[in-house]
Amino acid sequence: MPDLNALGVAAALGSAAAWAIGAFLFKGLGDSLSPLALTLSKGICSVVMLGAASLLAGASAVDDRSLAFLAASGVLGIALGDTFFFRALQDLSAFALVVLCTVGQVFTVVLAWLILGEKLLAISVAGIALVLAGVIIVLRASPDGGGNTRLAGVAYGLLSMACMAGSAILFKVGLGGTDDTLFATFVKMLAGTVGVLCYGLAARRVGGWLTPFRDRKLLGWFIASVCVVTFGAFWLNTVAFKNTSVVVASTLTSTEPVFALLISVALLRQRVPVLAVLGAAVTTVGVVLVAPDAASFIQENALSLF
Numbered sequence: 001m002p003d004l005n006a007l008g009v010a011a012a013l014g015s016a017a018a019w020a021i022g023a024f025l026f027k028g029l030g031d032s033l034s035p036l037a038l039t040l041s042k043g044i045c046s047v048v049m050l051g052a053a054s055l056l057a058g059a060s061a062v063d064d065r066s067l068a069f070l071a072a073s074g075v076l077g078i079a080l081g082d083t084f085f086f087r088a089l090q091d092l093s094a095f096a097l098v099v100l101c102t103v104g105q106v107f108t109v110v111l112a113w114l115i116l117g118e119k120l121l122a123i124s125v126a127g128i129a130l131v132l133a134g135v136i137i138v139l140r141a142s143p144d145g146g147g148n149t150r151l152a153g154v155a156y157g158l159l160s161m162a163c164m165a166g167s168a169i170l171f172k173v174g175l176g177g178t179d180d181t182l183f184a185t186f187v188k189m190l191a192g193t194v195g196v197l198c199y200g201l202a203a204r205r206v207g208g209w210l211t212p213f214r215d216r217k218l219l220g221w222f223i224a225s226v227c228v229v230t231f232g233a234f235w236l237n238t239v240a241f242k243n244t245s246v247v248v249a250s251t252l253t254s255t256e257p258v259f260a261l262l263i264s265v266a267l268l269r270q271r272v273p274v275l276a277v278l279g280a281a282v283t284t285v286g287v288v289l290v291a292p293d294a295a296s297f298i299q300e301n302a303l304s305l306f
Contacts, residue, residue, distance in 0.1 A: 008244025011236045012252035018232030020098055020259035024268070025225035026086065027094040032218055035086035036196060037209035043078060043193030045226040050186040059183040066177025069170050070184055071191035077167025078192020079199075084160035091153025095272065096142040098260040099280055100157045102131050102287045105254070107165030109290055115169055127289025134283030141275035185234070254287040 029038060062070070088097055106128050113120040139154060171188060178184055200206040213219045240249040257280040264270040 005244045008240050008249060009252060011243065012240035012249045013255070015233050015236035015240055015253050016255045017259045018228050018236060019256045020094075020263055022225060022229040022233060023089070023094040023098050023260065024263055025221070025228060027089050027097075029218070029222055029225060030086060030089045032212050032215075033222075034209065035083045035090070036200065036205070037212070038086045039079065039083045040193065040196045040200060040206070040209055041213070041222060042082065042226050042229075043189060043196060045223065046189045046230050047186065047193050049226075049230050050182065050189055054180075054183045054186045057182055059186075060178055060180035062180070062183065062187070063177040066174045066184075067187060069174030070187040073167045073170035073174060074188035074191030074193075075195045076170065077164050078189060079195035081160050081163035081167055082192070083196070084156045084163060088153045088157035088160060091150060092157065093142055093264075093270075095257075095260045095264045095270075095276070095280075096138055097153070097157055099138045099257045099283050100135055100154065101161060102254070102257065102283050103135060103158065104161035104164050105287050105290050106131050107161055108168050111165050111169050112172075116172070124290050127286045127291075130282055130286025131290060132286075134279045134281070134286055137279030137282065138276050141273040141279060251288050251291065254291060255284055257284050 026038065033041070085097075085101075088100075092100070109118075109120065109124055109128070112118040139150070167188075171184070174188075175181065175184055197206070200209060213222070237249075237253055240253060261272060261277060261280050264272050
């Protein structure tokens, strides 16, 4: 069995919870800010936070090839992926989108198989089927907007997941030239943010994007949301992988749908159909099986687990 560490387990669960909370927080912000405005402003805050952390930790040198891949990862995952994600939030509930986001794990595994030549296990294929089945169940059961609105939300959500999966592959290649994951994340975030900023300046829209932040309540809510995602999700995810096995960390950080369900029912008192609960459960099991390290461990130790 994999080694367990209380800190690592807690961090993994905290990361999953932070991702789910962040989706609900940004869902509320979407009523006042456009998707591009959210991407730019979130990027600026994250760049400042990650830049300060990199300076304190002491950034390592990165070769030009790796910098190019890290920057491309940022443009694809931040400038495009995050913008599509925030656009999808306008048409889907936070719970439905969190479940839909699990398709990103499927995209990542398939791309790693096709591009990086990583092994695709039979159990991962079964996991992919479960993820897709669970997502379909949740989307059919969730009381989101009308047919066209929901279809647009699903389309933007899938575009977001495809961009983030491609970004993950580029990021992995870029990490080949450095062991400094913090600085690499900073480069990725900086490139994505600069990409959105250049578009905004060319279209003369930056002023309009930032005008809503004159509302101090909105600004405070936004900063809190960014802190939850940047430190709660990203940082706790790093702590989890450092303090427990990859199998445990990857499995526990895949429980975002469970936390999204708890937030919807327990905190927001939203009515979640029983069918949607079933779909979330199926999706969570599927994501665990899709995760390469978890799938490999389960396949190699299937008999000893029972």
